[in-house]
Amino acid sequence: MKILIIGPSWVGDMVMSQSLYITLKNKHPEATIDVMAPAWCKPILDRMPEVNNAIEMPLTHGQFSFFKRRQLGKALREEQYDQAYILPNSAKSALIPFFANIPKRIGWKGESRYGLLNDIRTNKKSFQYMVERYIALAFPKKEMNNSASLGGLDNLAKPCLFIDINKQLQAIKKFNLNQNKPILGLCPGAEFGPSKRWPEEHYAEVANEMINQGYQVCLFGSAKDKIVTDKIKSLVAVTNQQAVYNLAGTTNLIEAVDLLAACQTVVSNDSGLMHVAAAVGCHVIGIYGSTSPKYTPPLASKVDIVSVDIECRPCFKRECPLGHLKCLKDLAPSRVLNKLKDSH
Known part of the structure; x- marks a missing residue:
């Protein structure tokens, strides 16, 4: 057939x-x-x-x-x-x-x-x-x-992308990642629009705390996300910035797939990279603002969903119709850090 x-x-x-x-x-x-x-x-x-x-x-x-x-x-x-x-x-x-x-x-x-x-x-x-x-x-x-x-x-059958170990090692060396430290992946972009993007300050707080605990942090995204990832890195403590690898716009999609597979955990907005992270076996912490995991949840074996329970979400709008973005701003970094702590 x-x-x-x-x-x-x-x-x-x-x-x-x-x-x-x-x-x-x-x-x-x-x-x-x-x-x-x-x-x-x-x-x-x-x-x-x-x-x-x-x-x-x-x-x-x-x-x-x-x-x-x-x-x-x-x-x-x-x-x-x-x-x-x-x-x-x-x-x-x-x-x-x-x-x-x-x-x-x-x-x-x-x-x-x-x-x-x-x-x-x-x-x-x-x-x-x-x-x-x-x-x-x-x-x-x-x-x-x-x-x-x-x-x-x-x-149901879950997505499972093949990882080429040799290409993964090449990517790790190309971007000078430390092979002796665990990697936390952050995917702070969202093609859909601002109502899916957790604030840069919140991502930076998570990155800072995890670097203090011995992690290195990789920021993933397309060239369009570089403004966001640059800001996150700038908000991390100066002494910790050498452990932040800003990969947005520098990797091709296959390098991103292989490097996501090298991460123990990935914290992501509801985006394409969240689904890639799920399909390469990561523990995925999915952040939901205007959208809902009741339609397109990450299909990983280990998933944590974080969101705030306010009456106006999910609205599925690209931009906050009420102009306050409470569904994302009020989602405290401690919620994500607690999920990270529980998984180790």
Whole structure:
């Protein structure tokens, strides 16, 4: 059986989608799975043993380009795929499998996709977690009524990214990490917006205290997060700053994956890197402001969720509609430090 997956566009969603690939391989061990996804997600796919081939999606997120999608679909006809799973909700994401003449095209009801999909699922809201929604597609429609049909989150296949030990050691040496000290990873950025970002002062307090306890601290993120990570490092006691490694914008995604895997614990906002940290076996302390772990929790074996219980959260807004960001400012660093203390 040959399977084509139209993958998600975001790193965190791509990590969670591995649960579907694992489930499909368990059901069809001889199947080959190809995944079409944006170039920035390709390094993640390269670390998924279930994926045979990562096909780069040449169109940017949001770009419609009907004729280009038709051309891409026609070019894939010679692959003779048996099934396609379309994970994004858009109509445009279903065009390529349609033009590739793939006989069975499976996905959730989204934007006017009748005809483009011929195995369309309509009960998405019956599944609480995004990972359940991905995995449910691997089973016949009649078997999948709700979350209970899958047996609960604990029984589902969890993402598990392969770590290349040699490349990990190369990255540790490249960034001059101390191989004799435990590493605490901090992921203080969030592509979504300010309402997911715990204040820099709080991250700095956690970093300072853990350095005092013998840790080194790695700050992860993209080039966009460098303003945030620079500020965190500047707020750490001057005598401790040599133990802070500001990696935002300096690592590529694969180096970030391997270095996150070297961390004992990772403290993260609700972001793509939080899901990477979960998939490489870290103890994850997930900080939730405007969003909720009731939809996309970190799928690690050891997880602590910290949040404040105020009536306006979760609002799922990019910026605080009330202008006070209490859901993040009032989340004291001591809450995270207590979780770190409990884990050692």
